[in-house]
Amino acid sequence: DAGVIQSPRHEVTEMGQEVTLRCKPISGHDYLFWYRQTMMRGLELLIYFNNNVPIDDSGMPEDRFSAKMPNASFSTLKIQPSEPRDSAVYFCASRRGQGRDEKLFFGSGTQLSVL
Amino acid sequence: DAKTTQPPSMDCAEGRAANLPCNHSTISGNEYVYWYRQIHSQGPQYIIHGLKNNETNEMASLIITEDRKSSTLILPHATLRDTAVYYCIVRAMDSNYQLIWGAGTKLIIKP
Numbered sequence A: 001d002a003g004v005i006q007s008p009r010h011e012v013t014e015m016g017q018e019v020t021l022r023c024k025p026i027s028g029h030d031y032l033f034w035y036r037q038t039m040m041r042g043l044e045l046l047i048y049f050n051n052n053v054p055i056d057d058s059g060m061p062e063d064r065f066s067a068k069m070p071n072a073s074f075s076t077l078k079i080q081p082s083e084p085r086d087s088a089v090y091f092c093a094s095r096r097g098q099g100r101d102e103k104l105f106f107g108s109g110t111q112l113s114v115l
Numbered sequence B: 001d002a003k004t005t006q007p008p009s010m011d012c013a014e015g016r017a018a019n020l021p022c023n024h025s026t027i028s029g030n031e032y033v034y035w036y037r038q039i040h041s042q043g044p045q046y047i048i049h050g051l052k053n054n055e056t057n058e059m060a061s062l063i064i065t066e067d068r069k070s071s072t073l074i075l076p077h078a079t080l081r082d083t084a085v086y087y088c089i090v091r092a093m094d095s096n097y098q099l100i101w102g103a104g105t106k107l108i109i110k111p
Helices: none
Strands: A005-007 A010-013 A019-023 A031-038 A040-052 A054-058 A065-071 A074-079 A090-095 A109-114 B009-013 B019-022 B031-038 B045-050 B060-064 B070-075 B084-092 B105-110
Touching: A005 A090, A010 A054, A019 A090, A019 A109, A031 A074, A031 B084, A054 A065, A054 B105, A074 A090, B009 B019, B019 B031, B019 B084, B019 B105, B031 B060, B045 B060, B045 B070, B070 B084
Parallel strands: A010 A109, B009 B105
Antiparallel strands: A005 A019, A019 A074, A031 A040, A031 A090, A040 A054, A065 A074, A090 A109, B019 B070, B031 B045, B031 B084, B060 B070, B084 B105
């Protein structure tokens, strides 16, 4: 398996522009997570899905952020409009089921810079 | 807030065992101890987890004290590629999926 695939790897945009980050989870995984990582705040959970349904979006910072999972193999995180404080590394992660052997698999992340 | 305490940084010589401590004095009976690591510019990578028994896999060993208030991750023969930030996390298996990530330990392997 290719692992969790994120695109783009790097994104540079100007304040006010719309940004869309993409994620393909590992096939067969039914949980998908979006995280944000900054030097100041570390790794923060933004939202997670189970079987394509959003379960907890309490970590989404504000209404400018939205996430969708239209099918089991694809998810997007959108920021509209983007602001400089959104600059961070955004990670997508997935896992299979729930139980004793839970393991999160992370993608390589998207480095977002909002100028 | 993270429920674990780790030293901010550690050094280890290449080829030696790296022992990374973690304190989790408020751990509950149903909470597991997880270890992940993050190599520079990559996403976090799962290493190992355990409840109360010591665990070993191809990457590392996890030693949990009898009172479960602390644990140690052991990398038996550290290599330069083990340089990373190591995160110790506690989580109940039956909770919704909220891994609380602390600052971790920056482990530097020196040649």
